[in-house]
Amino acid sequence: NKVKIPAGKTAKITLSFSEPKNGKASQFPIYSGFIVATPEKSNVAVHVPYTGLKGDVRQVPIMDTDIGFPGLAMVANDNKLAPIPDNFTFDFTKNKPVVQTRLGSHTPNFSIRVFDDKKVFQGYLYSDNAGPASMEWAGRQKNVDDQGKLVYSNWVWSGKVLPAANATAPVTLASGTYDIVVAAQKKLTKGSYPADFEIFDMGTIKY
Known part of the structure; x- marks a missing residue:
């Protein structure tokens, strides 16, 4: 996807992630990756990392x-x-x-x-x-x-x-x-x- 941002300006981009199919939600596996933004007139890409937790964090056991x-x-x-x-x-x-x-x-x-x-x-x-x-x-x-x-x-x-x-x-x-x-x-x-x-x-x- 392309996003046009005028010089000296900013733009807000919203991205959504889906939990990976692998891994059981009851075991709360962590997944991660990165977003790549490449300027049209430059080869210097920007990498923005992200991380997530599969499952409902409210159900993570507290007491051992x-x-x-x-x-x-x-x-x-x-x-x-x-x-x-x-x-x-x-x-x-x-x-x-x-x-x-x-x-x-x-x-x-x-x-x-x-x-x-x-x-x-x-x-x-x-x-x-x-x-x-x-x-x-x-x-x-x-x-x-x-x-x-x-x-x-x-x-x-x-x-x-x-x-x-x-x-x-x-x-x-x-x-x-x-x-x-x-x-x-x-x-x-x-x-x-x-x-x-x-x-x-x-x-x-x-x-």
């Missing part, structure tokens, strides 16, 4: 569920992780629950939310070792560290929450039963909770 994340465990005074027994009551002195997360892809918003036994939101989990589990943006975690160990996050909890994302200090919840929910916002969404989030209900914690 393929290897079992997120998870819920407990830690005792010996700092060893162990499964939580059925009908267990924590005392937050000898033992504490631990929420384990691993991000396989970046997310515009990551949080761990705490609800009471009536499903009323109490706040964002505040971890003893990692601080507030409420982030405006969280990046993908690399596979392994320098020692070859899998990289993931442990959020040790002792009953504290941030009552709001902009709160400056945590508060301690009264003894009771609480539901722990891990939430990661899907890409290219407005961030409406829970519709625009990956939601993982981790079950209840009693103390």
